[in-house]
Amino acid sequence: MDIHLREAKVDDAALIVELTRAAWAGKVAATSGGHRETLDTVSEHLQRGGAFLLSVDGQTAGSVRWLPVEAQPTAWEMMRMGVLPSYRGRGLSQYLLEAILERARAAGAEELRLGVRADQPRLLDLYSAYEFELAPELEYSHANPADAPPFVMRRYLRTHK
Numbered sequence: 001m002d003i004h005l006r007e008a009k010v011d012d013a014a015l016i017v018e019l020t021r022a023a024w025a026g027k028v029a030a031t032s033g034g035h036r037e038t039l040d041t042v043s044e045h046l047q048r049g050g051a052f053l054l055s056v057d058g059q060t061a062g063s064v065r066w067l068p069v070e071a072q073p074t075a076w077e078m079m080r081m082g083v084l085p086s087y088r089g090r091g092l093s094q095y096l097l098e099a100i101l102e103r104a105r106a107a108g109a110e111e112l113r114l115g116v117r118a119d120q121p122r123l124l125d126l127y128s129a130y131e132f133e134l135a136p137e138l139e140y141s142h143a144n145p146a147d148a149p150p151f152v153m154r155r156y157l158r159t160h161k
Contacts, residue, residue: 001056001090005099008051008063013042016051016080019063023082037080049076052099054083054092061087064096066104066112069141074110075154076100079142097130101157110158115140115150124151131155 008016017037042065045051049067053060062083069075078100083092104112114132116123124134132153140152 002058003092003095004055005052005095006055007103008046008053010043010046012051012053013039013046015053015060016042016046016063016065019053019060019084020080020082023062023084025085027082027085045079050103052096052103054096056087056090056092062092062096064100066100067142068109069113074108076104076109076112077141078112078114093126101130101155105157111154111156113138113140113152113154115143115152117150118148121151124153127153 017039020037020042045065045067049065051063051065054062054064062081064081065079066076067079069077078097081093081096083096101112112132113135114127116127132155135152135154138152138154140150143150
């Protein structure tokens with residue numbers, strides 16, 4: 001299995017829209033905003049933050065995005081991670097997560113945050129294994145007001161006092 005990661009360009013926005021929708025179909029509740037994203041929204045995310053695209057044996061298999069937190073630019077929010085159904089069960093999300101952690105550190109970010117949908121609590125253990133901790137005092141800026149508030153998790157990337 002030949003795994004390749006690359007940082008997405010704005011030209012990849014349409015591909016990322018398709019990947020997110022396909023990866024989330026039947027996996028993430030239909031109320032999630034990820035199912036209704038637009039090319040404009042994804043393009044804006046790529047301009048303000050970034051994304052990684054994951055390929056397996058030359059075929060695009062998943063993606064993940066990040067954005068700096070507006071009020072705290074040394075904190076990033078990870079969002080919209082997804083792996084296509086035919087590639088699941090191979091631990092590929094680990095590559096996406098590790099790529100964001102490395103990119104955030106290299107850019108000087110001090111923490112990485114993410115939101116776990118209230119209807120997907122099993123993901124809390126996955127992220128806990130990567131040293132993310134629940135941060136109930138934080139709000140996830142991309143939360144869908146039509147859904148229950150997500151669990152917010154954070155991982156400090158530098159020594160935190």
